[in-house]
Every structure is written in C-alpha cells, then in structure tokens.
Amino acid sequence: MVTAENVTRLDERLSQSTVRAVKDTRAYTAFRIVNGTLLVIIALVTLYPFVNLVAQAFSSESYINAGQVNLWPKGFNVTTFQLVMGDAMFWRNYQNTVYYTVVATLVAMVLTTTFAYAISKYHLKGRKVFIGIAVFTMFFNGGLIPNYVLVNELGLRNSVWAIALPNAISVFNLLVMKSFFENFSTELEEAAEIDGLSTYGKLWRIVLPLSKAVIATMILFYAVSFWNSWFAAFLYMDHRDLYPVTVYLRNLIAGATSVDGAAGSAEATQIAANVKAVTMLLTVLPIVCLYPFVQRYFVSGVMLGSVKQ
C-alpha cells in the first residue's frame, strides 16, 4: 500500500547504491572518478537552460542582444516583470490555466477512480473486457481529425469541456490506480461489508480515505499534464481571453521568431528575448517551486504503474 512512509522508503531504495563491499582495483577507482565527473557535467548541462532563462529574464535587453548573457544577469532589470505582470491578458490567461487545470483534474479523478476501483475487483464478470477496452486505446486511437470533428460536433468549442473531456482518462494513470486497489486489504473491505456498507460506502468511507497517497500522486500527474497542455486550447479556443497561459506563451514565441526570421527591427527582437524569458519564467515558476516537494510521488506513481498485473 502506498502510505507516505512507503513512498519515502521506495524513494530511498531508488537512491540507494548497490555497492559491494570489496577493495577497489585501481582501474575501478579511475572509473569512479570519471563517472562522477561525467554525472556532474550531465547535471550542469541539464540545469543550464534554466539558469540561462533566469539570467535573461533579469537582464536588460541590450546585453541579451549583444550576446553577453549566459550564467548571470547583465544590466539587472526587473521592469519587464512589471510590464508582463501588468498585462491584463497575461493574468487572464493565467487564471484560465488554473481554472482549466482544476476542472479537468477533477473530472479525470472521478472517472479514473471509479473505473479503476471497479476493474480492480477480480470477481467482476467482464473485468478482462473492460480492461481490454481501456488498454487497446493505448495502441490505437482515432487520430487528430476525427477527434477534432467530434469535439466541434458536440459543441464543446470555446468551453473548458473541450480540454477536460477528450483527455479525461489517462490509461497509464488508470492502470496505476487499478494495481493500487488490487493490493488493498480485502479484510478491511470484508469487515466493512459485514458492517452493512454498500459498495459506494466502502469506496467512499473505507477505500478512498486510506488511499490518500495514491490519490495525491494521481492528482499531481493529471494537474501537471493539464497545466502544461496547450494544443487542445490552441485547437478549440477562438478568443484570446479564453487561452491558457501556455497558448499566450506560444503566441509570444511564434511572434518573436517571425520578427527574427524577417530580420526585422533590432528593437523588436531585443524586447522579445527579454519578455519571452520573463513570461516563460513566470509560467514554469509554480511547477519548479512545487517540484522538489512532490517529486517522490511522481516516482512512486511510475513504479506502481509498472508492476506486474
């Protein structure tokens, strides 16, 4: 069962080294030094784009344009932050992102939890068929155009449902929850049954309260994917004030690159680089801030999803 304690244990296992206590040969010592150095380099290279992003966000435009901003801000400036944060449309779109994420995650959680709970019961007749219906969609799906036609036909355009409904169940998340519920203590449920609880009562009063860790993991999985998504909104939202912040950012980047490509006014390019950096930074900020605290839940979620069915 994924309790908070188990998640920590699991996390520790992952960061444990399977070190065999034996005296190192000289060759192995050399290997370890090279290995450690390489990993430091890999970590630095992975971090570099973020460092560069922060540096550009706090630099003045002329230094970015002169190609002098790498690790550290030059010509320190925060006026762009005021500029971007003062943009009513940016805030509007930011609110949209929050709203879409909350609604879509809620819908996804309800559908995923109920389906996962039902198909976790081995005695359920037709269980294999239901699992098959879900798993088959991992390997074959309708494709872009039929989905697009369908969403338009259902009249979902320009509403949160165009984002929430078509992606309501991630089969991977579904299987993670299913394996979790399969391992749920049968004794507890049987005891609840004897006490006269119905299936709904068992799910709501016994199973869910004891599944907080896996539910938190699933909420995180869904929330991050909806927070990051842009394509559905890009396809189905016609007005600027319905966009999520990712589409705001996408349009900013696309606009900036066309200025670049046309070798247009240097002024426009300069402003674009700094404004882009600030907007990107403000968009990733919630995820980066939350990330260190929730990372272990993601890891345990992936592990849980991969155990034998």
Place this chain on the structure above:
Amino acid sequence: MSTDGVTVAGGAPQAALRDPAAAAAAHSAVAGPPEPGGRAARRRRAGHMTWRRALRRDWQLYTLLVLPLVFFLIFRYLPMFGNVIAFRRFRPGGSIFGEEWVGLHYVRMFINDPTFWNVFQNTLVLGVLSLVIIFPLPIVLALMLNELRSRRFKRLVQTISYLPHFMSVVIVAGLVFQITAMRGTINQVVTAFGGEAVPFMQLAEWFRTIYVGSEIWQTVGWGTILYLAALSTVDPQLYEAARIDGANRWRQTWHVTLPGIRPTMVVLLILNIGSFMAVGFEKILLLYNPLLYPTADVIATYLYRVGIGSSQFSYATAIGLFEALIGLTLVLSANAISRRVVGASLW
C-alpha cells in the same frame, strides 16, 4: 508498461500481487457450498456465472463503470469509427461519418502526393534517430548512477535530471529558441572559437540534431526511473557468486546487471517501437517553420496543416489512419517477435 505478463519492478513494495486464479477460486468457494465434484466443478460453475447473477450481485460496481465507459465510447471509440471518413466524402457541418462512399480516392491521393512521401521519410528518419540514440541513454545513465556511493549526490543528480520532464513542451520549445538564437549560448561558443554564428532555426540541415538534442535533454533523466527500480531488485547473491567465480566489475555488469534489467529493456523497447511513428508532433509544430520543412515536416504536422489548416478533413484522415495502422502493426509485431525470441511481451 503495465499489461499482463510483465514484471518491470518485481521487487517494489507494491509488487506483492495476488494470483487472480486463486482469488477467483476463493470467491467461488464463498459463493456456493463445497461439492463432492471438487475444484474442477466449482471452477466451471464460477466461469459460467450468468450475467443476470453477476449484475444482481455487483450492480453497484457496474454503475461505477458507466461514466468511464461512456467516456471511452464517445472520446476514444467513436473517433476510431470516425476514421471511416477516410473513405467517404466529408462535408463540414454534416455527419461526422461523412456523406457518401468514395472508396480509396483519398488513399490514392496521398500515394500520388510527393509531399506525403517527403514527410513519410522525415518521420522514419526522426523515428529511427530517436530509437537508436535516445533509447539506450537512460540505461547508460541508470548504470552510471548505480555506481555512485554517495546517496545525497545520487539523489541530487536524479532530482535535476527528472526536472525537464515536467516542463510544458511550449517551455521546451522556448528554451530551444533561446539557446540556439543568433546571440544565444551555442552561437557565443561558436564565435568564441572563431566560427560564424549559425542561424540554427532557419537551416533545415540542423533540425534533426536540435530535435534529438532537445528530446535527450527532456526525456533521458526521467527514463532512468524504471531501470533504477529494476537494478535495485537484482539479487546481491548473484554478484557474490560472480565475484567468487573471479568476475571483475565490468564482467559483473555484463553478466549479472544487464540480464537483470533485460525484461525492462524489452518492454520499453516494444513501447518505443509502438510510438515510433508518433514522433513529437507538438514539439515539431512549435519548433518548425517553412524553411525547415525539408527535414522537420512529419506525417502528423503535414496532416495537421492539410486537415485543420486547409479543412481537407477526409484527406487528412486517410493519412492519419495510415500512420495509426503502421503504429499498431509495429507494436504488434515487436511484441510477437519479442515473445518468440526473448520470451518477454506486453501481453
């Protein structure tokens, strides 16, 4: 990753799974009084439980299934049948299944479309590059991490390397533009060594490198998780035995570690082959521009422009169906081959 017959992380705390057959047998024993007929008879009866009885006993569970099944029906299976417009003329605003049969008209259309074959080739090249270059890297990184002794250092590297996985593809595209800009970091290095600044995002010959590079940055760290999990389940006694047999570190890795994570490798390889045709559509859509079409335009982006851009829904659907069928064929054959050759498969 999580279908029948696969153990990726057998040693995880959650892996203590019950045997479905045993559970079913136990249940039938509760359902009916034991008979002299023995287990076989009981099993037959359990298997033959009628729908009427199942519904009466589990109707509440079935009601929980209704909404999700409606979801799958409408948003997953209806579009699958919507693919029929690949063979029917579709009129915007008309039926989602099209107006009249036109046979293979649209299939012939893309077979005779030179742009289609160009984007088909680009898809294959990017798919092969991703598979050959990116697939092995998480294995290597996991093995490197596994040799670390300092847990804190290992944790730190893991935390940093997972981070890009959580970035929106819009952010990743933005970072790619930033790093490869004329005055960006890469060009600063180029000019520092006396070279000319390169307009990377306007030269088709650079796109594949940039695409694969950004994929490595975003996916390799996260990809190590399952391998690290598999590594932690390798029996330490095997290393002991190998050492007694005189195996050095390298031979231990080769003969104990790698075979230990082989099932994980096979499963992930099959899944990667399955998504071979669906190369990063959203990322390419964000990164490319007409100058890059010769290398960057793939089937998915082409059908997006044809379908959504120029409203040729039937034509775009025909292309999409072709792509999806190749993907399905690939994953089925990879699975079948793997089952025969190495005995591991998704189902």
